[in-house]
Amino acid sequence: MKSNGADSRRSFLKKSGLATVGFMGLYQFINPMAKASSREQIAGYGPLIRDPKGILNLPKGFSYKIISRSGEKMSDGFLTPGRPDGMGTFEGKDGRIIIVRNHENSPDEFEEGAFGKKNEYYSKADADKLYETGKGILPGLxxxxxxxxxxxxxEVEQEYLSLAGTIRNCAGGVTPWGSWLTCEESTVKKGDYKGQLEQNHGYVFEVPASEEAKLSKARPIKAMGRFNHEAVAVDPRTSIVYLTEDRGDGLFYRFVPNVPGELHRGGKLQALAIQGSPSRDTRNWKDLKGKKFPKNTPIEVEWIDLEEIDAPEDDLRHRGFHEGAACFARGEGIWFGDEELYFACTNGGEISAGQVFRYVPGEFEGTADEKEAPGKLELFAEPNDKEILKSCDNVAIAPWGDLLLCEDDPHPFVVGITTQGKYYKLAENIGFRTEFAGGVFSPDGKIYFVNIQGAGLTLAITGPWGSRS
Structure with missing residues (x-):
């Protein structure tokens, strides 16, 4: 990560909806969970203290509060859906925080949906605003x-259904203009589910960040392609959208909009390729042939135009790789930092425990002159030690510059990586055998919100983010 001072990071984070609290010192401590041979000292806030409630272990001085539970009645009369996933935060009125939250539900998971176990609340929804009604029987949940x-x-003062009729909304990303982009991690088609589905799926949708309890009309941004979308990050300088794909042989994409900030007006979808190394495999799996992708070595890239992006056969990644695009191991969370972005690959690396890449856009990114100063891709982290990091999923950049990664594992941690590339544990889920998801900071950097997905819980974590031992 860049360490070019608090002022530039403050400028970026304000643009992206997160206000910085500046660079903050982090303690050093011996991690009792790490192998001595791997790393003797890592950064952090000290050892995790066992939670007497048996839910979440945190460092000394930190605390959590459960602010939302699935199945409870919301302000609009619908039920809080289950399987909460990616989230974004925005400034509200009088210091309030607007949180937009995804739900990774399939159409037949009625017990996890907003409409009740027997779809009993579905009649209260405005069907014209739903993307998928499933003939009124199997709406997107x-x-x-x-x-x-x-x-x-x-306290949560209001909670409401803001987008409906979509399928498996996994992650997404905030936009500089104050909205949330939510992604379908599914490529089911019209006629699937025994003929009940009426739409193709696998798209990105835009949701306004609003305090008004209002269901937005679901409109797919089809120019961003149809594939197993995971997450997005928007460059506030150019409005270019970068997209990950949750496939073991996925690509890394960018969408160059025709009009900055107006994604529904179309644009160009492209895939990243390594200069001089077409169809490069970045996964570093032990049994793969060819040279490994090097760590901490920025490599120049180029971008390949993609055709037939609606991909009725769900083969966009295969065609892109054939044309020279690089291959990644389950691209997951992504976040834009100070003129750079980071994205996680859940099962990349020699032991398939995860990788984190950094991409720095070029000076002329997305223009005809970008070959004069190409963007650069770097394998930032690949510890190959599951006691340090395993199955990294959602990504957020802390106000002081660290990466925070949610682990997709039955015994997950929230893992931090400092600007110097050192690791620490921020939180441990001991209450439920299910992943962390959607970790994100409040706009003022004082609260870290995170979901315990299978339990249907959203938590707010507070503590001495800037203190030293």
Missing amino acids: GGTTTLVYNPITE
Whole structure:
């Protein structure tokens, strides 16, 4: 990560909806969970203290509060859906925080949906605003909910269904213009589910960040392609959208909009390729032939135009790789930092435990002159030690520059990586055998929100983010 001072990072984070609290010192401590041979000292806030409630272990001085539970009645009369996933935060009125939250539900998971176990609340929804109604029998149960959180009272003042009729909304990303892009991690088609589905799926949708309890009309941004979308990150300088694909042989994409900030007006979808090394495999799996992708070595890239991006055969990644695009191991969370972005590959690396890549856009990114100063891709982290990092999924950049990674594992941690490339554990889920998801900071950097997905819980974590031992 760049360490070019607090001022430039503050400028970026304000543009992206997150206000910085500046660079903060982190303690050093001996991690009792790490192998001595791997790393003797790592950064962090000290050892994790066992939670007497048996839910979440945190460092000394930190605390959590459960602010939302699946199945409870929301402000609009619908039920809080289950399987909460990616989230974004935005500034609300009078210090309130707007949280837009994904739900990774399939159409037949009624017990996890907003409409009840027997679809009993479906009739209350405006069907014209749903993308998939499933003939009124099998509506898309993914979508998003929006929470309005008061950090003073530590209470959710409003919670409502903000996008509906979509499927398996996994992650997404905030935009500089104050909306949330939510992604379908599914490529099911019209006629699937025994003929009940009426739409093709595998798209990105835009949701406004609003305190008004209102269901937005679901409109797919088809120019961003149809594939197993995971997450997106938007460059505030150019409005270029970078996209990950949750496939073991996925690509890394970018969408160059025709009009900055107006994604529905179309644009060009491209895939990343390594200069001088067409169809490069970055996964570094032990049994793969060819040279490994090097760590901590920025490599110049180029971008390949993609055709037939609606991909009725779900083969966009295969065609892109054939044309020279690089291959990645399950691209997951992605976040834009200070003129650079980071994205996780859940099962990349020699032991398939995960990788983190950094991409720095070129000076003329997305223009006809970009070959004069190409963007650069770097394998930033690949520890190949599951006691340090395993199955990294959602990514967020802390206000002081660290990466925070949610592990997709039955015994997950939230893992931090400092600007110097050192690791630490911020949180441990001991209450439920299910992944962490959607970790994101509040706009002022004082609260870290995270989901325990299978339990249907959203938590707010607070603590001495800037203190030293």
